[in-house]
Amino acid sequence: MWGRLRAVVVKELWAILRDPRARIILFIPPFVQLFVFGFAGTLEVKNFDIGVYNRDAGVGSRELVQRLSGSPNVRRIVPIGSADEVRAAIDGRSVIAVVMLDQQFSAKLATHRPAVIQAVYDGRRSNSAQIVAAYLDRIVADMGASIESTAAVGLRAARSRSMVTHWFNPNLDYLWFTMPGLVVIISMVSGLAVTAQTVARERELGTFDQLMVSPLRVYETLIGKMVPPLLVGTLNVTLYLVLIPTVFGVPLTGSLFVFYVALTCYMCALLGVGMLVSALSQTQQQAFLGAFLIIVPVILLSGFASPVDNMPGWLQVLAQANPAKHFLIVSEGVFLQAMPAAEVLANTWPLAVIALVTLTGASLLFRSRLE
Amino acid sequence: MSAGFNWRRLSAMLVKESLQIMRDPSTFLIAFVLPLIMLFFFGYAVSLDPPRIRIGVALEDPGPAALSLSTAFERSPYFQVNGARSVETLEREMAAGRIHGIVVIPQDFSRRLHAQESVAEIQIITDGSAPNTASFFAAYAEGVRANWQAGQDIRPGRTARRSIEVAHRFWFNPDLASRFFLIPGSIAIVMTMIGTLLTALVIAREWERGTMEAIMATPVGMPELLASKVIPYYLLGLGSMGVCTLLAIFLFGVPFRGTALGILALSGAFLVPALGQGLLISAVTKNQFVASQVAILSAFLPGVILSGFLFEIASMPTAIRALTYIVPARYLIPPLQSVFLVGDLWVMFWKDMAILLGFGVLFFALAIRSTRRRIA
Numbered sequence: 001m002w003g004r005l006r007a008v009v010v011k012e013l014w015a016i017l018r019d020p021r022a023r024i025i026l027f028i029p030p031f032v033q034l035f036v037f038g039f040a041g042t043l044e045v046k047n048f049d050i051g052v053y054n055r056d057a058g059v060g061s062r063e064l065v066q067r068l069s070g071s072p073n074v075r076r077i078v079p080i081g082s083a084d085e086v087r088a089a090i091d092g093r094s095v096i097a098v099v100m101l102d103q104q105f106s107a108k109l110a111t112h113r114p115a116v117i118q119a120v121y122d123g124r125r126s127n128s129a130q131i132v133a134a135y136l137d138r139i140v141a142d143m144g145a146s147i148e149s150t151a152a153v154g155l156r157a158a159r160s161r162s163m164v165t166h167w168f169n170p171n172l173d174y175l176w177f178t179m180p181g182l183v184v185i186i187s188m189v190s191g192l193a194v195t196a197q198t199v200a201r202e203r204e205l206g207t208f209d210q211l212m213v214s215p216l217r218v219y220e221t222l223i224g225k226m227v228p229p230l231l232v233g234t235l236n237v238t239l240y241l242v243l244i245p246t247v248f249g250v251p252l253t254g255s256l257f258v259f260y261v262a263l264t265c266y267m268c269a270l271l272g273v274g275m276l277v278s279a280l281s282q283t284q285q286q287a288f289l290g291a292f293l294i295i296v297p298v299i300l301l302s303g304f305a306s307p308v309d310n311m312p313g314w315l316q317v318l319a320q321a322n323p324a325k326h327f328l329i330v331s332e333g334v335f336l337q338a339m340p341a342a343e344v345l346a347n348t349w350p351l352a353v354i355a356l357v358t359l360t361g362a363s364l365l366f367r368s369r370l371e
Numbered sequence: 372m373s374a375g376f377n378w379r380r381l382s383a384m385l386v387k388e389s390l391q392i393m394r395d396p397s398t399f400l401i402a403f404v405l406p407l408i409m410l411f412f413f414g415y416a417v418s419l420d421p422p423r424i425r426i427g428v429a430l431e432d433p434g435p436a437a438l439s440l441s442t443a444f445e446r447s448p449y450f451q452v453n454g455a456r457s458v459e460t461l462e463r464e465m466a467a468g469r470i471h472g473i474v475v476i477p478q479d480f481s482r483r484l485h486a487q488e489s490v491a492e493i494q495i496i497t498d499g500s501a502p503n504t505a506s507f508f509a510a511y512a513e514g515v516r517a518n519w520q521a522g523q524d525i526r527p528g529r530t531a532r533r534s535i536e537v538a539h540r541f542w543f544n545p546d547l548a549s550r551f552f553l554i555p556g557s558i559a560i561v562m563t564m565i566g567t568l569l570t571a572l573v574i575a576r577e578w579e580r581g582t583m584e585a586i587m588a589t590p591v592g593m594p595e596l597l598a599s600k601v602i603p604y605y606l607l608g609l610g611s612m613g614v615c616t617l618l619a620i621f622l623f624g625v626p627f628r629g630t631a632l633g634i635l636a637l638s639g640a641f642l643v644p645a646l647g648q649g650l651l652i653s654a655v656t657k658n659q660f661v662a663s664q665v666a667i668l669s670a671f672l673p674g675v676i677l678s679g680f681l682f683e684i685a686s687m688p689t690a691i692r693a694l695t696y697i698v699p700a701r702y703l704i705p706p707l708q709s710v711f712l713v714g715d716l717w718v719m720f721w722k723d724m725a726i727l728l729g730f731g732v733l734f735f736a737l738a739i740r741s742t743r744r745r746i747a
Contacts, residue, residue, distance in 0.1 A: 040677055043502075091709075166496075166497045169500055189667070329468055333468065
């Protein structure tokens with residue numbers, strides 16, 4: 001049996017690695033993706049341009065503009081001369097927001113009457129617009145506080161305040177979240193794509209019939225098909241584990257041993273899904289499209305694109321069946337939170353269950369196709 | 372292969388290609404089922420709106436002031452509060468990922484609040500492993516405290532009104548529903564998949580099987596060959612866009628303030644570079660596996676990540692920002708969001724359409740060149 005198994009593993013490895021272009025595709029893009037998407041995938045809002053429509057010539061409005069341009073997140077202040085220009089600047093997306101100050105602004109501030117600043121935002125980018133609104137609130141609150149404290153000297157400062165501490169990621173660096181997440185996503189995409197192609201390619205080329213007449217048992221064929229993607233995936237992830245702390249400076253705090261246990265369960269769960277798709281497809285094209293049909297929901301329900309807690313309840317239930325959802329918790333935990341082994345295992349057993357289900361399903365389907 | 376252009380030959384080829392598309396169920400899978408799934412998930416699963424965050428409040432002070440602050444946290448619509456006496460319990464919960472933030476109201480809170488010289492401090496601890504949620508939590512928790520403080524300050528004859536306030540107005544999307552911009556964006560992704568992914572895959576198969584050479588041995592000329600390959604997918608792409616648009620409007624309630632002409636012109640312009648890229652990939656790789664991977668890497672992933680669909684381009688590092696200029700989807704997503712939420716902004720549309728067509732010409736020219744070289 002071991003001899004047959006070795007032979008089929010060697011054969012499958014050759015099938016994947018023989019084509020030099022396929023070799024490049026398996027190893028180079030995962031790294032390019034790590035760099036490009038790691039830096040691009042941020043929900044922070046920085047370097048934005050903000051318009052100011054200032055109809056007030058007083059000291060107060062000048063101070064506000066100064067405070068705005070002093071904010072590290074604002075790239076440029078765009079002066080705007082009329083209400084029509086406000087519309088044009090927002091429509092044409094040259095600014096994300098326009099701050100409007102009326103003629104009375106400075107006068108009201110000087111006489112301690114409440115002054116109201118109008119701000120309009122580009123709702124086409126509602127997420128970024130809200131973040132900009134929060135920045136603006138903070139800038140205005142700071143200015144207000146300094147005015148209030150000079151107006152009411154000695155009366156009373158705020159009696160309560162809050163101290164904010166960010167655990168696991170003290171500067172809230174977005175990259176620290178993206179990198180462990182990309183490990184989960186990139187290994188999933190390449191693992192599924194490779195597995196889904198294997199059987200479909202044999203069928204398309206007609207070599208599937210030869211497999212049927214060979215002395216291989218069903219499980220031996222199956223294991224032979226699984227080993228190469230498992231090796232490729234583990235190798236890529238191992239290289240990520242080296243690169244992410246050294247090049248990107250993201251801490252790797254947890255236990256590597258439990259991480260690899262979870263990774264193996266994760267890869268097996270994915271390979272099972274890939275095999276199912278592959279066994280159901282008649283051609284490579286169908287296999288590829290089927291894999292793609294799985295990849296998109298797996299990414300969207302993983303918690304990487306947006307938190308699982310934000311989803312409607314029934315989708316949260318569905319997300320429990322998503323291996324990437326569980327492995328994302330493990331990956332973020334092992335990188336940032338020094339997650340204890342018990343917690344990692346608590347998120348690993350669902351992966352093992354999913355792997356068991358998908359692999360059993362795949363082998364049953366295989367048996368019916370092979371016999 | 373003849374040089375002339377013959378309409379009869381073209382129509383014969385078109386019939387053949389269309390039959391081939393209709394016979395393969397996987398084409399329909401990607402043209403109609405996949406868009407449905409994408410829209411469905413972007414409509415329901417992905418939300419960039421402020422979440423209802425699960426937090427823990429450690430109330431170490433039994434005084435009435437501390438209790439009323441803790442109640443203020445429980446009443447906030449943004450939080451789902453898990454109360455506990457000790458910080459240690461909550462810390463374990465957070466390490467396990469069951470809660471995403473902790474508010475600590477320390478033992479001396481009431482005493483310090485009422486003492487003349489001191490300031491009462493609460494601690495806000497966030498789970499930084501999810502930075503977006505963490506910053507939302509920090510901002511909202513501070514807001515709850517500030518409002519509570521303002522409520523405590525109201526006394527007869529004095530209002531808690533601030534000296535400057537900002538009145539925010541969000542144009543085009545006053546309810547701030549993130550799906551209003553995610554769904555139009557996902558239509559662009561669907562068209563990328565049909566235009567580039569499907570085309571690259573199908574034509575790479577013809578190369579792989581040698582049927583491309585077989586066609587080239589017939590009297591069909593290069594222009595007819597390309598047109599017959601491209602036109603059915605062009606129509607498929609437009610059809611799928613139409614289905615998506617109707618679903619977006621009637622199922623997901625995304626407002627549509629532009630015109631049918633506007634969205635048709637934009638999608639029509641976008642499909643030219645998308646198909647050109649698909650042709651180019653297939654002509655260069657001539658292998659289904661490699662073509663599919665190249666299409667994902669060069670069209671699908673950049674379309675999602677580098678186009679401004681999910682992530683703000685201005686926030687990216689300079690080198691990556693430069694890279695976004697060569698992603699065609701970058702020029703489709705803003706006008707597509709505008710045609711839904713704002714209206715037909717032709718000034719913006721013309722510019723983006725011209726750039727898209729420019730990319731289209733480039734891709735087609737490269738694809739023809741690499742096909743020619745192959746034959747020679």
